[in-house]
Amino acid sequence: xxxxxxxxxxxxxxxKTFPVKASVFSSKSIPLKAVDxxxxxxxxxxxxxxxxxxxxxKTTVGRCVLRLYEPDRGRVWLDPDPAVVAxxxxxxxxxxxxxxQLDDVIAGGRIxxxxxxxxxxxxxxxxxxxxxxxxxxxQDILSMGPDQMHKMRRxxxxxxxxxxxSLNPQMVVSDIIGEGPYTYGTHKGARLNxxxxxxxxxxGLPRNAANRYPHEFSGGQRQRIGIARALALTPKLIVCDEPxxxxxxxxxxxxxxxxxxxxxxxxxxxxxxxHDLSVVQYISDRVAVMYLGKIxxxxxxxxxxxxxxxxxxxxxxxxxxxADPEIKxxxxxxxxxxxxxxxxxxxxxxxPRCPNRIxxxxxxxxxxxxxxxxxxxxxxNPPNG
Numbered sequence: 001x002x003x004x005x006x007x008x009x010x011x012x013x014x015x016k017t018f019p020v021k022a023s024v025f026s027s028k029s030i031p032l033k034a035v036d037x038x039x040x041x042x043x044x045x046x047x048x049x050x051x052x053x054x055x056x057x058k059t060t061v062g063r064c065v066l067r068l069y070e071p072d073r074g075r076v077w078l079d080p081d082p083a084v085v086a087x088x089x090x091x092x093x094x095x096x097x098x099x100x101q102l103d104d105v106i107a108g109g110r111i112x113x114x115x116x117x118x119x120x121x122x123x124x125x126x127x128x129x130x131x132x133x134x135x136x137x138x139q140d141i142l143s144m145g146p147d148q149m150h151k152m153r154r155x156x157x158x159x160x161x162x163x164x165x166s167l168n169p170q171m172v173v174s175d176i177i178g179e180g181p182y183t184y185g186t187h188k189g190a191r192l193n194x195x196x197x198x199x200x201x202x203x204g205l206p207r208n209a210a211n212r213y214p215h216e217f218s219g220g221q222r223q224r225i226g227i228a229r230a231l232a233l234t235p236k237l238i239v240c241d242e243p244x245x246x247x248x249x250x251x252x253x254x255x256x257x258x259x260x261x262x263x264x265x266x267x268x269x270x271x272x273x274x275h276d277l278s279v280v281q282y283i284s285d286r287v288a289v290m291y292l293g294k295i296x297x298x299x300x301x302x303x304x305x306x307x308x309x310x311x312x313x314x315x316x317x318x319x320x321x322x323a324d325p326e327i328k329x330x331x332x333x334x335x336x337x338x339x340x341x342x343x344x345x346x347x348x349x350x351x352p353r354c355p356n357r358i359x360x361x362x363x364x365x366x367x368x369x370x371x372x373x374x375x376x377x378x379x380x381n382p383p384n385g
Contacts (some may be wrong), residue, residue: 008269009042009257014074016060034060036293047270049284062239066156076141091132098125114172157230161242163222164321167214174210180232199228204208220251239271258284277320281305289313292349298376309382311354356381
C-alpha cells in the first residue's frame with residue numbers, strides 16, 4: 001500500500017498561454033494566460049481537489065499534465081527522484097541567467113564584440129537545454145519523447161467532463177474499455193475479455209453492456225464506461241475533469257462514491273477538477289483554489305473549509321447553499337467582474353475585487369507561503385491574520 005506522503009506528481013512553474021485575436025477586426029494575436037506559474041504536488045493515493053470559477057485555468061492544468069495541451073514552460077515530474085529534480089533545477093536556473101545575459105547583449109545593439117558574445121551565449125543556452133532535457137526526460141512528462149510518452153500514458157489517465165462526447169459512438173463498450181490494454185499488449189484474447197468483464201463489475205455495469213453502443217446508455221452509465229476505460233491500464237493517477245458536472249444531482253453522489261471505492265481498490269491518486277465546492281469537500285484530501293491561472297490557497301479539506309484564509313476562498317465558500325435555514329453562512333458579494341486573463345491586473349490579480357486589499361496588493365505579486373500546519377496561502381493581508 002502506497003504512503004500518502006510520497007510524491008507522485010510534482011508540478012513546477014507550469015505556464016500555458018493561448019493566442020487570441022487582439023480585436024474582432026485585427027489579424028494580430030495576443031497571449032491569454034490560462035495557467036501562470038502553477039506549483040503543486042499530488043501524493044500517492046490521495047485526492048487533490050482543484051477548484052475555481054470557470055476560466056481560472058484548472059482544466060488547462062489537468063490537460064497539461066497529460067500533454068493534451070503542450071505547456072509553454074514548467075515541469076511535471078512523475079515519481080520524481082529528488083536528486084534528479086535538484087540537478088535539473090540548477091540547469092533551469094543557469095538557463096534563466098544565460099537568457100538574461102543574452103537579452104542584455106541584444107538590447108545593447110551594435111556594441112563591439114556583441115555578435116560574438118551573442119553567438120557564445122546562444123551555444124551555451126542550446127547546450128544547457130539539451131543537457132537538461134536529457135537528464136529530465138525519464139521523469140519529467142514535459143521533456144519526454146514519443147517512446148517515453150507512450151510508456152507514461154499507462155500511468156496517467158483521464159475521465160472527461162462530457163460522457164457523451166468522450167466515447168466513440170461507433171465502438172461497442174468492450175472495445176472502448178479494452179482498446180488501451182490491447183494497444184499496450186497487457187491483455188489479449190480471452191484474458192482481455194475477462195479483464196473487461198471485471199472492470200464492468202467494478203464500475204457497476206452489467207456484463208451484457210459489453211456488446212452495446214454508448215448511445216444505449218444514460219449519462220451516468222456512460223461516465224461509468226469512461227471510468228472503466230481509465231482504469232483499464234491500472235494507472236497511478238486519474239485526472240478527473242468535472243466528472244459529475246454534466247450529470248443529474250441524483251447520479252452525482254453515485255459516481256463520487258464509485259470513485260472513492262475504486263481509489264482504495266486500485267491504489268489511485270486523483271486530480272479532481274471541479275467548480276462545485278461541496279463535491280470537492282466530500283472526495284478530496286487536500287484542495288487547491290485557483291484564480292486567474294494561479295493557485296491562491298492550498299490546504300487539507302478541514303483547513304480550507306473550516307478556516308479559509310484567502311479572501312477569494314472565503315467568498316467561494318460563502319456562495320455554497322446550505323439546506324438548513326437555521327444555519328447562517330458568511331456570504332461575501334465580490335465587487336466587479338473577473339479581470340481578463342489577456343490583461344490581468346498588476347500585483348495580486350484578485351486585488352480589484354478584494355475587500356482586504358492594501359497598497360502593496362496592486363504592486364507586488366504575492367507568493368505562496370506555508371504556515372506551520374501546512375496551510376498555504378498567497379495573500380498580503382489575509383482576513384484571519
